[in-house]
Amino acid sequence: MPMDKMHADEVDTGITLVARLLAAQFPQWANLPLQTVRSAGTDNAIYRLGASMAVRLPRIHWAVEQVEKEQYWLPRLAPFLPLAIPVPLAKGEPAEGYPWHWSVYRWLEGENATIERLADPRQAATALAQFVTALQRIDPTEGPPPGSHNSFRGVPLATRDAHTRTAIASLHDTLDGDAATAAWEAALQAPAWHGAPVWIHGDLQSGNLLAVDGKLRAVIDFGCLGVGDPACDLIVAWNLLSGEARNVYRAALQVDDATWMRGRGWALSVGLIALPYYQNTNPILAEISRRTIDEVLSDHQRNA
Numbered sequence: 001m002p003m004d005k006m007h008a009d010e011v012d013t014g015i016t017l018v019a020r021l022l023a024a025q026f027p028q029w030a031n032l033p034l035q036t037v038r039s040a041g042t043d044n045a046i047y048r049l050g051a052s053m054a055v056r057l058p059r060i061h062w063a064v065e066q067v068e069k070e071q072y073w074l075p076r077l078a079p080f081l082p083l084a085i086p087v088p089l090a091k092g093e094p095a096e097g098y099p100w101h102w103s104v105y106r107w108l109e110g111e112n113a114t115i116e117r118l119a120d121p122r123q124a125a126t127a128l129a130q131f132v133t134a135l136q137r138i139d140p141t142e143g144p145p146p147g148s149h150n151s152f153r154g155v156p157l158a159t160r161d162a163h164t165r166t167a168i169a170s171l172h173d174t175l176d177g178d179a180a181t182a183a184w185e186a187a188l189q190a191p192a193w194h195g196a197p198v199w200i201h202g203d204l205q206s207g208n209l210l211a212v213d214g215k216l217r218a219v220i221d222f223g224c225l226g227v228g229d230p231a232c233d234l235i236v237a238w239n240l241l242s243g244e245a246r247n248v249y250r251a252a253l254q255v256d257d258a259t260w261m262r263g264r265g266w267a268l269s270v271g272l273i274a275l276p277y278y279q280n281t282n283p284i285l286a287e288i289s290r291r292t293i294d295e296v297l298s299d300h301q302r303n304a
Contacts, residue, residue, distance in 0.1 A: 006042055006281040010059045011099065013045040018055050020096045026104065029053070040207050040284035043223050048107060053089065057102040065149035066223040067091065067101045073143070074222060077199070080138050083131045084108055084210075084218040108218045110210025113240075119214025121245035127216045128204070129252030132233050136198040143199060143227035153202035154228020156192050157262050160269045167272040175293060180272065183300040187265025191258040193229040200228055204236035205288055234263025235270060238299065239292040268296040 015034050023030040032050035039046055043063035047055045058064050071088045078085050090104040111117055118124045146154040161184075168180045201208075202224025210218040224232075234255065237246045250260060271292035279286040 005059075006278065007060045009061070013057050013059060013098070015047060017096060017098060018047050018057070021092055021098065021102070022049070022055070024095060025092050026090060029104070040282055040288075041221060042278070042282065042285065044221075049104065052107050054086075054105045054107050055092075055102065056105060057098065058100050062148060062151070063223060064100045066225075067103055069144060069149055069225060070222050071103065073225060077135070077138060081131060081134050081219075083127065083216065085222065086220055108210055108220060110212045110217050112206050113209035113211040113216055114206045115240060115242075117211050117214065118216070121241060122248045124211075124216045125241055125245040125249040126252050128209070128236065129249050131219060132201070132204075132230075132253060135201065135233075136230060138199050140197055140199055140227040143197070144225070145197065146226050146228045150202050150224040150226040153224040153232045154197070154200050154226050156229065157190070157231070157265050157269070158188055158192070160273075161188065164269040164272055167269075167276060170276045171272065174275075176297070179297050179301070180268070180293070182304075183268055183297055184265060184272075186300060186304075187261050187268065190261035190265065193231065193259070193262070195230075197227040198230050200224075200226060200230060200232045202226060202232055204233055205239045207284065207288070209236075209240075229259075229262065231259045231262035232266050234260065235267040235292075237263060238267040238295040239271065239288055242295060264296055264299065267292050271296070 015036060018034055029049060035048045037046040037048055037054065043058060043060060043066065044056045045059045049055050058067065071091050074085060074088060078087060086108060087106045088103050089106055092102040092104065094100055113124065115121060144150070146152045164184055168177050201219060201222060203221060208219065208221040209216060210220060237249050241249055271289040275286055275289040275293070
């Protein structure tokens, strides 16, 4: 995918800028080769540094808070998780005309875990459920509650009502608005989460999962990390999994009906809001959004 801008107000980045930043702040890495990483990620520009590192720069203002959060929390969470996650190696300072902090991470090998690249989707569903279960078991004390730093992932589902209905209206030429509204309203009827907040990744989807030799090996991009309603980490059941694999994921997580319904609502809302925003600038994410919407609407119709 070309590295065109996805946001009207995002900042410019590029290999030349990254090279200058490294030379000034981390000269020990300045002579390593740099290459652009083609990604459907929306918040950060990524560059591979040598064979074993990656440089990650926020490309839009709402991603700036993620840097400090990931620098602090990812090293603390990693020892408790069964899949690899990014490990920050250094934090860069604003300089060379670039306005924000940025990060150097250890490079994680793998391909985006699209359904076609998973040898056994049921095994992947089990591995992902084990990851989510382990994440939820970590003490959430002092963990960041939902806010601008994580796109408000983990808030009560009803807070997304106005934006979701606006998205449905904007897509009147491309989807069945009545069906989308019915599925959304069904999700809103699910009881809210009254348990203690738990750790959530917040954005589980194929672009944030890495597979090696057909097996799930890593979870990346923790920009939506926070503590809140666990339903948010069920989104992947519709944006990636389907059929038996979806059932395996639910069973492994032992999800109650209300949380499952909220999770389906989260998947629908995220897909509906992302599609009109990215349909002309990010075809990969737009296709994920379309698939998610279709899966949710089909699932809702089957279970209505």
